[in-house]
Each structure stands twice: as C-alpha cells, then as structure tokens.
Amino acid sequence: MHSNWRCDNCGDVPPFHVAEHINAEIVGAVLRESESSADRMPLWGPWPLPSGWTVTGVGWAGDDRSGVRATALACSGPEPLGGGPADLVFIAEQPGVGLGTRFAGIPGIDPGYLLSGTLAGHGVSSGPHAKIKVGGHLTPLWCVKSPEDRSAYVSEAKGIWLYAVAWPASAGYLLAEHVVLHDLSEGVPPELVFGAPSPYLHGGA
Structure with missing residues (x-):
C-alpha cells in the first residue's frame, strides 16, 4: 500500500488540487502551501494582465509527503485574433509530475522528448x-504538437518546466505579444483582477 495517486497512462503521479473559487486570499493560501514545501515552486502569472484579461483559477499538484511539485x-480574456473568449493556463512543475502534459494533451510525463524531436510526428x-x-x-517557448482545440508551448524557467496552454489554439498568438510572467510568490499585485472560474482548470482539459 502507498499514498501515491496513479494515472492509467503515466503511473504514480502527485494529486492535483484546484481551488473552487479565485480571489487574492485564495492565491495567498496556495502560495503559503507552496512555501511550506522543501522546494518552493513559482506561481507564474501575467503581469500586467493583457487588456480585458482576468485571473480565473489556481491549482497545485502535490501532497503532505512530497509537498507542492507543480x-x-x-487566465481568461478576449481571443487575440477573433475576439471571442479565450483561456490560458500557465504551469510550473518539477520533472516527473505530468501536469503540463495533461493540460497540453500530449503523451508522457515530461516534454523533453518533444523538444529534442526524438519522437516522429511530435518533434519541433x-x-x-x-x-x-x-x-x-x-x-x-517552443510550440509542441497538441490536440486541435488548443495550442501548447513548453520551456524552462528557474530550472523547472514551464507550460503555456491556450484554448482555442489561436489564443496562443497572445504569446507573440508583450507577455511578462511574474512569480506571484514574490508579491501579488493588489490590482490583479479576478474573473469567473476557468472550466479548463476544473477538469475541462
């Protein structure tokens, strides 16, 4: 018997928790949870927010034994090309977690094989x-092959994986604009605007 959560495709993975609501107090609670871990994880958020965009959810992966590992x-706002609704999820994770690949809709736990182009049909x-x-x-950021309903970008920051996953796929064009990610663990801007909970963070991926 063990306390790990198990994915049918990936094996043992840390459980993923999502706050039901979103506001400054909830962001602060997630940050305190992360700070209690041996390795503090960044919580990447765009600041300043793009015009018309709001923060719409926060989550973390881990448990009492392993601490926060992702x-x-x-964030939600107007799609940069068509003007319809769009969503972006920014993920920071340690190796071996698999949260980013889940949201990106790509196989495996870590995206290194995608960046090296070693898997035919999935290379970049x-x-x-x-x-x-x-x-x-x-x-x-490198765009990796993902389902047609989204676009997924992968990189590294602070020595761990960074993902940006956008719905619809064309919303990824927002990353071609002047996007600045701020580690909210270093300070949550009091002007941060919050919106209705994102359906993608709550299991819609």
Missing part, C-alpha cells in the same frame, strides 16, 4: 516559436 494559474523545429519575459528574463 502550480497552475488560469530548432528555433523558438515565441519569446516572453519570465521572472525578468527573456525566455523562449
């Missing part, structure tokens, strides 16, 4: 597809 922040070109500022550093 964080996720959802050598050059990055977007660049955003993450924690004060210009960071390249």
Whole structure:
C-alpha cells in the first residue's frame, strides 16, 4: 500500500488540487502551501494582465509527503485574433509530475522528448516559436504538437518546466505579444483582477 495517486497512462503521479473559487486570499493560501514545501515552486502569472484579461483559477499538484511539485494559474480574456473568449493556463512543475502534459494533451510525463524531436510526428523545429519575459528574463517557448482545440508551448524557467496552454489554439498568438510572467510568490499585485472560474482548470482539459 502507498499514498501515491496513479494515472492509467503515466503511473504514480502527485494529486492535483484546484481551488473552487479565485480571489487574492485564495492565491495567498496556495502560495503559503507552496512555501511550506522543501522546494518552493513559482506561481507564474501575467503581469500586467493583457487588456480585458482576468485571473480565473489556481491549482497545485502535490501532497503532505512530497509537498507542492507543480502550480497552475488560469487566465481568461478576449481571443487575440477573433475576439471571442479565450483561456490560458500557465504551469510550473518539477520533472516527473505530468501536469503540463495533461493540460497540453500530449503523451508522457515530461516534454523533453518533444523538444529534442526524438519522437516522429511530435518533434519541433530548432528555433523558438515565441519569446516572453519570465521572472525578468527573456525566455523562449517552443510550440509542441497538441490536440486541435488548443495550442501548447513548453520551456524552462528557474530550472523547472514551464507550460503555456491556450484554448482555442489561436489564443496562443497572445504569446507573440508583450507577455511578462511574474512569480506571484514574490508579491501579488493588489490590482490583479479576478474573473469567473476557468472550466479548463476544473477538469475541462
């Protein structure tokens, strides 16, 4: 007997928790949970928020034994091309968690094989597809093959995986604009705007 959660496809994985509501107090509670872990995880959020966008959810993966091993922040706003609704989820995770690949809709636990192009049909070109500022550093993002209803980008920041997953797929064009990710564990801007809970963070992926 053991306390690990088990995925039929990936094996043992840490459980994923999602706050039912979202506001500054709930973000603070998630950050305190992360700070209690041996390795504090960043909680990446766009700041300043793109025009018309709000923060719509927060989640984390881990348990009392392993601590927080991944964080996720959802944002919603107007789709940059068509103007309809769009959603973005930013994920920071340690190796071996599998949260980012779940939301991206790609196989496996870690995306390294995608970035190296070792799996036929899933490889990526050598050059990055977007660049955003993450924690004060210009960071390249690579688009990986994902289901047609979304676009998924992968990188590394602070030595761990960074994912940005967008619905619909065209919402990924937002990352071609001036997006800056701020680690909310270093301070939550009091002007941060919150919206209705994201359906994607609550199991809609």
